[in-house]
Amino acid sequence: MTQTIATDSPFGQQQRILLTTLAEWMIPAEDGLPSAADATILEEIIVALARQPEVTNAGLQRLDAIAKEQFRSPVPKVTSSERIELIAALRAEAPAFVTLFESTVAACYYRDDRVLHSLDLPARAPFPEGNNVRPTDWSLLDPVRQRAPFYRNV
C-alpha cells in the first residue's frame, strides 16, 4: 500500500497523521470552535505546507525521530506531559519547520468562517464592502487646541 494519497500532495499518510496530530495539539477544539485538525482547515494547511515540502518533510522526520528516541512512542501516542517536551525539542531541532507550521496553521485557522464568526468578525474579504468606523468627536482635541504653536519656525 502506497503512502501517497490520490492527489499531488507531497505528503503521504504517515506525514498527514503527524500534521493532524500537531495541528490538534496546537489549536484544540473548544466550546463550538473547531480544532486546527478539523478536516476543512487541515486540508488548507496541507495545501499551504505542500508549497514548502522539503522544510515540512524534514521537520516531520525530526518529530518522528525525537518521539521514538526520547519517548519510545509514535507521536500520536505520547502523553500530554511528554507532548510539551516533544514540542520544545522540535522547536530547538527544527526551528524553520516550527516557524512555518505555526504561521501556516494560524493563517488557515483564523480565516475559517466558524472562527471568524466566534470573534465577531465578518467572514468575507475586506473589499468591496469595507468597514464602518464611527465618526470622531473632535472635541477630544480641545486641550491640544489651546496650545500655542511650538514647532520651530526657522
Added chain:
Amino acid sequence: MPNDTVDVLIIGAGAAGAAVAWSLVDTKMRVVCLEQGEWVRQSDYPTNGRDWESRSDFSAVPNLRRRPEDYPVDDSDSPIKPVNFNGVGGSTILYMAHFPRFHPSDFRTRTLDGVGEDWPIRYQDLEPFFAENDRVMGVAGLPGDPGCPPKDGLLPPVALGVLGETVASGFNALGWHWWPSESAIATAPHNGRDKCLNLGPCATGCAQGAKASTDITYWPEAIRRGVELRTRCRVREITLDERGFARGAVYLDADGNEHEQKAHIVILACSGMGTPRLLLNSTSKRFPNGLANSSGLVGKNLMLHCMTLTSGIFDQPLRGWQGPIGCALWSKEFYETDAERGYARGYTFEIVRGMGPVATAQSALARGALPWGEKHHGAFRSMFDRSASIVAVGEDLAEECNRITLDHAHLDSDGMPGVRIEYRLGENSRRMLEHSGARATEVLEAAGAVTVAPTVTSGIASGHIMGTARMGNDPDRSVTNAWGRCHDVKNLFIADSSLFVTSGGVNPTSTLQALALYVSHQIKQRLDRLFD
C-alpha cells in the same frame, strides 16, 4: 522610433518619478520614463480575497516577494530592514500613506542643534511644492495643528475609531500633544478617486483606490498629456558621451533584450536604494568608483530612521482592524530638540491600528506569546482586537559608515548586482530610542492599557531610505547641487530621497515628492542655461 534621443529620460516610476514626469509635461519636451516593474491592478490586491492576511506577493520585503523585477537586498548587517516595491507607483503601492511633511527645523539641524548638516534649501523653498503635491495626491487632515506649520486644502481627517480615541485620551491625560494624522487617503471623492472604505491593511495596496499611490494620481494625467512610460525595462547603467555628459541609459526589456535609450537630460528617481545602486553600477574610466561619485559619497550617509514599537493590551475591544492601519493620530510632543533629554533632535509618535486575526496570531506565535494547547483560545482572545501600538519615528543622523554597496554575490533576474546594507544605530539614536520607548509606555498606561510589552527596537521594517546621494553646495561633501543636478555630470539629475541631507523624524514621502517637484521646477526655470 522608441530609442531615438529624447529630451528627458526618467528612471523609476515611483513616488518621485511620477511627480517629475507630471511636472515636466508643461515643457512639451519628449519625456520617457523607464520602470523595471509593472502596472499593478487594483483587483490583484490581497484585500480582494479571503486570504488577504496571508499573501506574500504583496509583501513589502523584496526578498520574500521575489518578483522578477525585484532585486536582492542583503540586510543582515542592519537592525532596520529596508522594504520597498518595484512597479509603477513604486513604494507608494505599499506604503501606509502616513503623510507628514518635514518640519522647518529639519533643514537647519547644524545651525540649530549642532548636528548633521544644513540643507542647501529651506522648508519655505519647498512649501509651494508641498501644497501642489497635496492637491494632486489628496491629503486628509485637520487644520490647526500647533505642532506643524499651517496648511490648507485638506480633505476631512481619517476617523480615529475606538482605538485612536483611546490612545488620544492617554495623550490628553499626560497633557501631551497629539493630532489626527495627515494621510494621503481620499476621505472624500478626490480627482476621480472614490473615498476610503476603511478596508484596513493599506500596506498591501488599496483595492478601493482611495490611497494615493502615484499609479492612480500622477501617472494617468502625465500619460494623457504625452509622457511615455515603459514598464519591465530595467536600467543597468547610465552611459556617458565623450564630453562627460550622460548619453542615456542601457536597459533590459522583459525578454532580456538590451537597448540604449539616449536623452539630453537624465533624471534618476529610483529611491534611496535604487539610485545609488544604479550610480555605483555605472562605472567608466572617468568614474571608476561609480557615476557622479567624485565625492565618494554615493551610497553613503544612509538614513533609515531609528524606530521603536511599543504595544499595549487593553481590556476592551478597540476595533483596531478597521480603518487605515497606519493613519490615526500623531504626536509631535518630542519632535524638536530639548537638551535635557540627552540627545539631539527628536521623533514623531504614530499610532498603529490593530492587526487582523491571522497577523495577530502569527506575530504572537513568533514572539512566543501565544501558547499551544488548551490555553491557546483564551490567550488569543485576550490579545486580539485589544492591542494598540505606538511607533516612534526618530531622526537618524547621517553617518558615512551607514551605506549601500553593490552585492555581486546576489544578482537580480537580469544579472545585475543586488544591494548590501551596512547600517548601525548611533549613540544619539540609541538614547532617543530609549526615551521614546519609555514615553510610549507612559502614553499606553495613561490610556488604560492593562499590560505594555517591552519596546521593540530591532528588526523593524523601514521604507524610509534616505541620504545616499545627498544634495549640497560643496562638491566634496555632496553628490548634487542645491537643485538636484549632479556636480560631476551636468545633465544628470537626482529627484528622490537619495538627496536628503537629514532624515527628519517623519515618513519621507510627502517631502521627497515636494523635492521632486522642486527639482523639476528648477529644471524648467533654467532650461536655457541648464548645463552651465
